[in-house]
Amino acid sequence: MVPTHYYLILAAIIFSMGALGVLVRRNALIIFMCVEMMLNAVNLTLVALANQWGNLSGQVFVFIVMAVAAAEVAIGLAIVMAIVRHKDTINVEEINLLKW
């Protein structure tokens, strides 16, 4: 059987890739996908740990995270649509009306 900490290390790497992606990418949709990657890395962590601890809290947590992520997708895409109608871009560097 694969030891739990292998999963944890893999999840940590995926999470870091997602976080790095949010910081360096400029396309709102790609940033959003990177956020999803972070959430799924956490899901992997939780499932691995639920197996290790032998209780179901982690698994239940994963289902809830999935539901919340779905709600976030719906809202996020709606916001992106609202912006594209005004300005034909989703590059976050060109969306810069508000600043000091």
Added chain:
Amino acid sequence: MSLPTLDFSLILPELVVLITALLVLIADLLWPRAASRGREQAPAVLALAGLILAGLLTLLAGEWSGATLQGMLVADALARYLNLVVLLAAALGLLLSWSYLPHFSTQRSEYYALYLLAVAGMLFLGKSIELITLFVSLEILSIALYVLTGFHRGQLAGGEAALKYFLLGAFSSGFLLYGAALFYAATGATRLADIAAQNAGGFYMLAGLALFLVGLGFKLAVAPFHMWAPDAYQGAPTPVTAFMSVGTKAAALVALFRVVQAAGSVPVGVWATALAFLSLLTMTLGNLAALRQSSLKRMLAYSSIAHAGYLLVGVVAGTAAGFDAVLFYLFAYAFMNIGAFAIASLLERPGFYAVQDAGIHAADGLFGRRPWLAVAMAMFMLSLAGIPPLAGFFGKLYLFAAAVESGWAWLAVAGVLNSVISAYYYLRVVVGMFMAEPSASAHLRLPLPASATLAVALTALGTLLFGLLATPWFQGISR
């Protein structure tokens, strides 16, 4: 197998708010199309009634005690004060929305339903004593607020504010969630009480707490995680800004307090020192940035970041007195901050496509035109700056006193110095109102809408009374 008994009586206020949110949506569908006048007012009336009922239920509930719903939620004194702060802020923000909303949207019921959902999320967050519930409550309030921030679809600034808030909010949720997963890794439990009982130490616990601080720091707009706040606060409809700058802070602070209490095995010195530096950075950055703003709303946004720094001082103190001071300051802050945003919203110039922000000189000469409004605004500004005998002064006094008592004298000194910096930009507004001639950019919406006037009167009264009766109020909270 028997089904567990669930005691819903301890979460009645939250249920009332949730049901009202649904009623507001349904009422809009069922209302006869012809009766347009009632149709316009009904959602606001219904929402306000729901908030007041929830507030009364909180006040009359007697002693709240104990966990409910399988140890997911707790109804204690802390949750009760949080309920009152959030419902107060929500009711005041709703009074502002009443006259403000027709300027940019016809979708009243959606607005009020989302508004109530955000309120429900905040109330649940204050009662959460379990990681899953905490996460879900935080997301309920965040997702509703993302939409409300971008509710003004007619202008790009609203969408931009919503996008920035959304992307950074979702990003921070990832950190918070990873923190929760690491707590689970260290202890195998998701209830905060079980986590505290395990008394587990080690890397997972420390890293989990650090990630939690990052996640909640984003929601609190604590520097260096504050980048979204000025944009979101400026682009959002002003009543939403007023409400969320108080409500989100209050709920997230209670959650933060509960989590650092549960992570008791992590040495106090570690997280308290980290929080102290975050607090110092937040108030300094917020105040320095507020000095150079040209929009009144954006200046208030930076001032609200600075206030997140002051509030953290009470959490750093770590004592019961420290958190009592935070609760007192939240009440004071609800009054003075929402009052200031209320006046800012009255000074905005509504247009067909966009609501133009009030510039920093928009209040110039206000005393000559509307003396009472100018006096109220002066009170809010002086109170935010922390000048006696107003509520803000006593709030800061209690916070900094608690910090000194638990050995954080340098942080208290930094807080006082920051208040001096902040006095510059607050007083600039006051001087403009009383001394300057109205400038070309000065504009006042006339006639003054009754609901916004009521909100200004209530907040002004609250700012004054919380200052004059500060000692009995504070004793009431500490008891």
